[in-house]
Amino acid sequence: MKHNDHDVPDISGLDLNNHPSVIAYRQAPKKIKQESLSRKWIKKVVCEAGADDAGVVEIDRLEIKDQKQSILTAFPLAKTLISFVCRMNAAQIQSQDRTLADGEFIALDAEMLLISRKVVKVLRENGIAAITPSEGFPQDMNKWPGKMFTVSHKPVAAAAGLGHIGHHRLLIHPVFGSHVCLGTLIMDTALDSYDQPLGFNPCISCKLCVSVCPTGAIGKDGSFQFLNCLVHAYRDRLGGFLSWTEALVTSKDMEEYRQKRNDSETMAVWQSLTYGGGYRCGYCMSVCPAGSDLIGSYIDSRKEYIQAIVKPLQERKESVYVFPGPESEASLSKRFPNKTARPV
């Protein structure tokens, strides 16, 4: 019995020897693929393309063992992971005008895509194949509600010496602090050497992230309730889209729909779908004073820092999306009297 009758086309009647592409390929000088590349060279390429820092990790590294299989599924030739960070404009991320923070996320998304593409072009010119998993989106919705992203950037960045995970679960770079976006490029070539994790954690355990987190996602004890964060921060995006659709299709008219979603909420969905951004939070990143470039203003005048950066976010009037229940609603109004609980 013949296998794969339907999958493998029969080419026995084709004369490939006379095809122009095959002739050109055979006549061209053979490209010799380098077995191993310089770590310094690749990091220089990534930084020249626009990244603010970069580090490299081998596919067999222990810290990313749990990701190895999914990375190889996406790219079976993977040998090296290049982690890179792009610095955000902290003044925008800290502002209580959240369109500034959103604008920064949108801009960085586009910038990082461009950086990745520039690096891939240089690699391709050197006979190296590479992939550029998304910074955040697109994700594989076939896997909903499981793990839908190709690579977890934070553990790769930590293994590559670009920082450590702080109390708030974001990666903190030793110089730029939490105000960084992360990317990972994966290539088919090994390097002459690799980076190692940083010898200290830049997190200073000030717990400002706990004090500002409206959903209680970040516990004092270091726990993290990612669903609490998801339902609020991503209300107008991934987290809330299904419930928005449900509100829409289960309402018999606009009046009934408006009882479920007010016009401001509908416009917020429109904005996030058409323009991007649309995070309702990110305050843990805003207030974090870690990183040598940011820590000064906190160390020199803690009171002023809190007054200027933490208090405006704590006192900001806004709706906070919480799981229904008297406990979560009461806890919100006790901690943040200006905020209104909106059960999801």
Ligand code: B12
């Ligand atoms: C999924 C995701 C989220 C989820 C889950 C967050 C999380 N901690 O995992 C939610 C929606 C909550 C989220 C929120 C935010 N995110 Co986010 N997010 C991601 C994403 C796509 C994967 C994260 C990941 O690897 N998680 C797994 C492990 C490594 O995380 P962990 O904290 O150690 O473990 C937790 C999760 O595993 C979670 N968990 C448990 N079971 C499951 C199941 C599923 C399906 C998921 C998704 C998670 C999950 O609970 C664990 C413990 O609490 C990355 C992009 C990427 N592809 O890497 C961006 C990323 C981590 N996010 C980022 C940012 C900026 C944010 C926000 C600030 C966005 C905003 N403006 O509101 C907030 C901050 C919340 C916080 N304090 O972490 C940046 C972080 C930059 C940095 N300096 O570290 C990343 C790296 C995007 C990027 N390319 O820069 N995010």
Ligand code: SF4
């Ligand atoms: S705000 Fe403070 S405790 Fe939280 S991650 Fe930053 S340095 Fe660590």
Ligand code: SF4
């Ligand atoms: S993004 Fe907001 S809700 Fe999510 S962990 Fe940070 S402060 Fe908390």
